[in-house]
Amino acid sequence: MSELALRPPSLIGDVRAMIGRSVRLSARNVDALVTALALPIMLMLLFVYLFGGAIDTGTAYVTYVVPGVILLCAGFGSSLTAVAVTEDMKGGIMDRFRSMDVSGAAVLGGHVVASIARNLMSTVLVLAVAFLIGFRPHADPLAWLAAVGVLALFVLALSWFSAAAGLIARSAEAAGGFTFFVMFLPYPSSAFVPIDTMPSWLHGFAEHQPFTPVIESMRGLLLGTPVGNAPWLALAWCGGILAVSVAASGFLFHRRIR
């Protein structure tokens, strides 16, 4: 009986302790942090200044590409969760946490919350650089709020998905391969070039993959253009990925520790 009475507050306490841990580990993992920040900014400069002149999107290219770069950045940043989870599973620390009756959900949850904090910060940085090179959004406060909300939900879903991937990966290298896959996913989407300029066999994938509605929502919300049903599709994708990933990571965690 007392066990049941103790559980809810202790789970919250565990998650808080784990968030503190994951945030400290993230902030001190300088290599990963620099990569997660420098890479999107370099890609943004690359696209705007090198390829941008040749790409006709009907607007200034920087305006078109920034939402895509934000998503690329957030996607890559979220996928790093896989590496952190793999490291934990590999070392002795998961055994100790478990012997202290700390649940797997608390450990994974800590990584996911740290991922959200890390990605919101890197988004601010990407936006700041975007402003410097001429990105001018036309969004009212409500639209900003909605954009941040969509982005946060996307990061939440993808971070849990990455946590599940981290439970499958047996080595940091394998988890790194997963981050590479996630970093490539935005290319066949509307992130950098309009989908109708792609070969027709790619349209089906590019239009219906999860990055596209999220990018379209961000673009519409930030630029004040019509968004259509993109935000709903984005919510459905993120909600679906989140639900599946949470369930899968629970299953994978218990299978892994047998």
Next chain:
Amino acid sequence: MPHEPAIEASGLEKSYGEVPVLGGVDLTVARGSVYALLGPNGAGKTTTVRVLATLLRPDAGTARVAGHDVVRERAKVRRAIGLTGQDTAIDELQTGAENLRMMARLCRLSRRAARARAIELLERFDLTGAADRRVATYSGGMRRRLDLAAGLIVRPEVIFLDEPTTGLDPRSRQAVWEVVTGLTRDGVTVFLTTQYLEEADRLADTVAVMDGGKLAAEGSPAELKHQVAGHRLDLTAADRGAFDELLAALGSRAVAPAGERLAVSVATDGSAGHVRALLDELDPARRVIARFAVHSATLDDVFLALTGHPTEKETAGV
């Protein structure tokens, strides 16, 4: 139930796929004692610890730790134990103090109490000077001490130490031994695994020799040493006839006879008196034994004596 043993296991079995790792382990550990599981790599020591520490569910058999069943009352067992595994269980990127505070928070200590406990443990493990340095800068011995400290946040009833000194230099090993001795003074039950006979000898009240997923022998260090002795007397016979004579005189005491080298060993306590008595007994006419050498028994000798030699098993039961 104050007289219930700290650990009680019977018939523990565990396989990974087709590979059997534990083949029926029975053991009992008295409260407040130090129990050492001695064995080579792959004997099943870590698996035993993982089952007893609730990290692994046994395929068969039962175990109770601190009075609770390790499968059905996992949460209660977890509240009563501390574990320091073979792999370091601390974060390289956090400082020593941060690691301990985090562990203390996870033990449901308040923020203030966690801070105080971390300072106390750092002091006790001689890490105060390194408290605010990242663990990545620590030496192997410092890491191990911090790792031990992290398993002692809430003064557990039973502590599991899986090969606590493997890979440590002699000074760090000494420090770990002092910690274990200190724990027993506090009345904590210690269950440790080791590959070193000397370590088991120094620390344990009861030593169990593990081999191939089973306990090959169990007893106090004195009892075990009586079986395998602390030292080994290597004898070389003068010729083939002398060798056979020597074997006959030794009977079941012969360890690792090697006919091609005319060599055979026998257990001894290493004292001059015992060696002299053995030599006199085995070779009263002083013509059978050509040479002899005495060396400390190694884990290999214990194994040879307890598991490798078929006749040795019969005497073990006497």
